Amino acid sequence: MNAVAIPPRPVGDLLREWRRHRRLSQLDLATGAEISTRHLSFVESGRSQPSRDMILHLAEYLDIPLRERNALLVAAGFAPAFRERTLADPALDVARATIDLLLKGLEPYPALAVDRHWNLVASNQATLRLLSGLSEAWLQTPVNVLRLSLHPAGLAPRIRNLPVWRAHLLDRLRRQIDASQDPQLIELLRELQAYPAPAAEAVWTTTAPIHAIAVPMELELNGEVLSMLSTTTVFGTPTDITLAELALEAFVPADQATMERLRAVAAA
The missing domain is CATH 1.10.260.40 (lambda repressor-like DNA-binding domains)
Structure with missing residues (x-):
């Protein structure tokens, strides 16, 4: 039929x-x-x-x-106004080169680029160093960074402030859903909410000044805790769907000890 x-x-x-x-x-x-x-x-x-x-x-x-x-x-019967191309398209060579330059320029601090569904598009070497010790299954393409962060078999056990970090990510995902009504993001939110929640679940708020600029993340690496601040950058006025849906995530040191540790790991 x-x-x-x-x-x-x-x-x-x-x-x-x-x-x-x-x-x-x-x-x-x-x-x-x-x-x-x-x-x-x-x-x-x-x-x-x-x-x-x-x-x-x-x-x-x-x-x-x-x-x-x-x-x-x-x-309405009109042709689409905005093109959608992969970052491998020659027309986006300048954009891709800019992204790579930004990610490399943030070394030895972790930085990565994700698409609208939080799939990893690009990252620098510092990001890969933070993922050392994870099962290879987590690094198979496509890598969804929200699953990687919050799954109990992923980075979640190594995130010391997991209640705050989890609450922040879920709140951000809800805001993204509210803006786009993307069904795939709605399904992703349901999946993440089904993961075991930390014992002391946090209620994320954006009232504190720091929350509007950067979000704290404390990650354990080789027995030491790295205190970092997460910041997000998006393209200002894109006319290409791919660029409009791309976000750059950077993790910068929140204290001197973390700065020195990240530099030492990179040098090693």
Whole structure:
């Protein structure tokens, strides 16, 4: 029996869904995007077909991810506006070279790049040194850094402040899901939440000033504890989906002892 093709959802339905997800009324969106409420109502109900520019304008105001902006355009009968290429594509040679330069420049401190699903894209040698002692199974491509961090057979037993670190990662993943509504991330969150939780589970908060800049992580390596601060960098104004969904994670020393230990490990 042939499968029944499911027709694509109307662009008006998709826009209404994103508006509601952003907790905006039609008046809120119309006022912020500087269009009439009547026109927005007609677009959402399907009584009016939005132009390509209108779709992109509303998507920009709603802060919809580039991947989903393409989906809106296709639903309205337009070609996608944003390209998606792997980092191996020659067109992204400059971007890849920049990423490699940044990762290498952070040596001897760990740094890595991940895609939207937290799969490892690139890393420096300092990162690999922190993973020494793990089973080779954890280093097989694709390496999901959230699973690697929180699984009881991964790095979790070596993270001394695991309750805080786990709470931070889960909170960050929830925020990413709230922004993108990515079903694969939703499934990943369910998986991570099913892992055994630390005895003293933490409640992550972003009220302290340091939390807005860097997140503490204490990792045991060869019997010594490294105190590091995790920072995240993203591309500012990308027009390529791959770059828009890429994040650079760096771990810098939080104290002098950790700085000296990381340098000594690198030298050895």
